[in-house]
Amino acid sequence: MGVLLPTLAMCLKKLKEVKESADLTCKAKHTFKRSIEYELQHSNIVFLQVFTVLVLVAAAVAQGPPYGAPAPSYGAPAPAGPPRYDFNWKVQDQPSANDYGHQEARDGYDTQGSYYVQLPDGRRQLVSYTVSGDSGYLADVQYEGEAQYPQQGYGQAPAGYSYN
Structure with missing residues (x-):
């Protein structure tokens, strides 16, 4: 019985480790699954936003400008002849x-x-x-006429200065 008890304790310990490992694996799978679901939902939202913008732009382009030339508000006289x-x-x-x-x-x-x-x-x-x-x-x-160019000069240097 002396050998059986430590072996049984070791088996229980191993079983506990396997269970914890399985729990972690389940949590990881659950987290991964939630991550994938989030990414799919997020990409669907982005796709819908882009699709909506494209539909609105296409509708605006197809309609053309929302205005036209204004109707004449007075009876403008026709040109009387060449200018x-x-x-x-x-x-x-x-x-x-x-x-x-x-x-x-x-x-x-x-x-x-x-x-x-x-x-x-x-x-x-x-x-x-x-x-x-x-x-x-x-x-x-x-x-x-004849082009006139004034004399370009800087005049005399101030006292105490000289140009070398």
């Missing part, structure tokens, strides 16, 4: 040395005009242009 106009303006301000202007005339698809500006170097730039139908913008650029 015709003539204008000119100029600025001459001696204190600031500003001198520029513009003139243009249009009759249907033919436009002609010119503009000028006083340049900082003292010259006057004149641009004459025409547009006839689909010919595009044709410009003739001319300059009047």
Whole structure:
């Protein structure tokens, strides 16, 4: 009986360890199962959110803009014919040395005009242009006067300084 008791105690101890191990395995399986269920639920929620956004975007694109051109609120007169106009303006301000202007005339698809500006170097730039139908913008650029460049110098050095 002396040998049987320690063997029986050892068997009970082993049985207890196996039971605890089985409990842990069951808990691990249960935790793993809950983890998988959570991930599936979470991925389903994300999928539903993405799907909802895509459906809303597709619906918005299919409808087009929710507005159209406004209806005329008055009886706008129809054009009386091809466009015709003539204008000119100029600025001459001696204190600031500003001198520029513009003139243009249009009759249907033919436009002609010119503009000028006083340049900082003292010259006057004149641009004459025409547009006839689909010919595009044709410009003739001319300059009047001689460019004047002031002497660039820094003057004399202050007393006690010298440039080497």
